[in-house]
Amino acid sequence: MDANRTCPICFEIPEQEIYQCAAGHIICSRCIVTLSICPQCRVAFEATKIRNRVLEEILDAEEFECPFKDGGCEYKCKRGDISKHAKSCDFNPGLVSLCEIIGYENCKYTLGSSSKSREEILAHFQTVHGCGMADYGDVKMLLDPEELNGDDAKLLRPVIISQQHETSDLFLLVGKINSPLGFISEICIQVWGNEEPVKPKYEATFSIVKRPSENNNGETYIGNSAVLKLDSLRLQWTLNVYTVEEAKYVLEATPINVPIPFLANCLTSRNTETILEVKIFPAVPSSNIAPTLNYYC
Ligand SMILES: [Zn+2]
Ligand SMILES: [Zn+2]
Numbered sequence: 040m041d042a043n044r045t046c047p048i049c050f051e052i053p054e055q056e057i058y059q060c061a062a063g064h065i066i067c068s069r070c071i072v073t074l075s076i077c078p079q080c081r082v083a084f085e086a087t088k089i090r091n092r093v094l095e096e097i098l099d100a101e102e103f104e105c106p107f108k109d110g111g112c113e114y115k116c117k118r119g120d121i122s123k124h125a126k127s128c129d130f131n132p133g134l135v136s137l138c139e140i141i142g143y144e145n146c147k148y149t150l151g152s153s154s155k156s157r158e159e160i161l162a163h164f165q166t167v168h169g170c171g172m173a174d175y176g177d178v179k180m181l182l183d184p185e186e187l188n189g190d191d192a193k194l195l196r197p198v199i200i201s202q203q204h205e206t207s208d209l210f211l212l213v214g215k216i217n218s219p220l221g222f223i224s225e226i227c228i229q230v231w232g233n234e235e236p237v238k239p240k241y242e243a244t245f246s247i248v249k250r251p252s253e254n255n256n257g258e259t260y261i262g263n264s265a266v267l268k269l270d271s272l273r274l275q276w277t278l279n280v281y282t283v284e285e286a287k288y289v290l291e292a293t294p295i296n297v298p299i300p301f302l303a304n305c306l307t308s309r310n311t312e313t314i315l316e317v318k319i320f321p322a323v324p325s326s327n328i329a330p331t332l333n334y335y336c
């Protein structure tokens with residue numbers, strides 16, 4: 040990048056007003072407020088800042104490449120939009136390729152900056168990945184047919200958990216079937232929060248419970264021989280709801296692992312009595328938000 044067009048302090052193309060010292064060295068509007076002398080010739084900045092409108096106009100006429108061009112981004116934009124784009128650019132290494140991490144290997148969608156709106160995130164998971172949204176209703180977590188490719192760990196189609204109003208936090212429930220280990224691994228990730236940057240920490244409780252049913256004899260059949268008497272079981276797990284940034288590290292390390300037999304019918308039948316119930320609540324017991332989700336397996 041041409042040194043005469045980038046700010047000598049932040050090394051970026053100035054996105055707003057461009058100023059200069061008495062000797063003509065430029066500096067951007069963000070950096071000049073932090074300095075009293077020109078970083079290049081050390082002459083003091085005037086009390087009345089000198090604006091360089093000619094360079095502003097020259098740069099206004101141009102299009103600039105994304106800072107992550109080397110990573111593969113082909114986006115070009117006006118100088119005023121560079122950092123806005125970079126914040127949500129799918130090639131920004133500071134963002135988390137959540138879809139890839141959870142198992143959608145060909146999806147480059149990223150999260151981790153506050154620049155993506157709740158609507159956009161919802162639309163992505165609903166439209167691109169066919170995710171259901173659970174409020175307080177009945178939601179099924181079924182095997183995603185697209186993912187049935189013989190891998191050892193198969194992805195269950197994630198479910199978005201949120202209340203219906205526009206400011207409700209969004210959680211993504213991700214599950215994988217790990218056949219060799221005999222578990223279904225579940226993790227809950229907060230993908231959007233209303234209270235950024237101060238996010239409350241949440242916890243999620245997963246329980247396997249029995250759905251009341253009129254012709255329910257209390258037995259769940261697994262394969263053609265094993266029988267689980269769920270009446271006698273109270274299975275419950277609690278784990279942290281993770282941030283998008285944490286998801287990268289915890290997805291393989293610390294999910295809850297539900298033995299496959301307990302949820303086997305989730306995968307093959309829409310009409311059984313076992314429910315995986317998920318409750319999300321703030322880790323600090325100060326709020327009354329308690330979205331509840333029932334998986335009718
Ligand atoms: Zn600067
Ligand atoms: Zn100077």
Ligand SMILES: [Zn+2]
Nearest residue numbers: 105112114128
């Ligand atoms: Zn980009």
Ligand SMILES: [Zn+2]
Nearest residue numbers: 138146148167
């Ligand atoms: Zn995606």
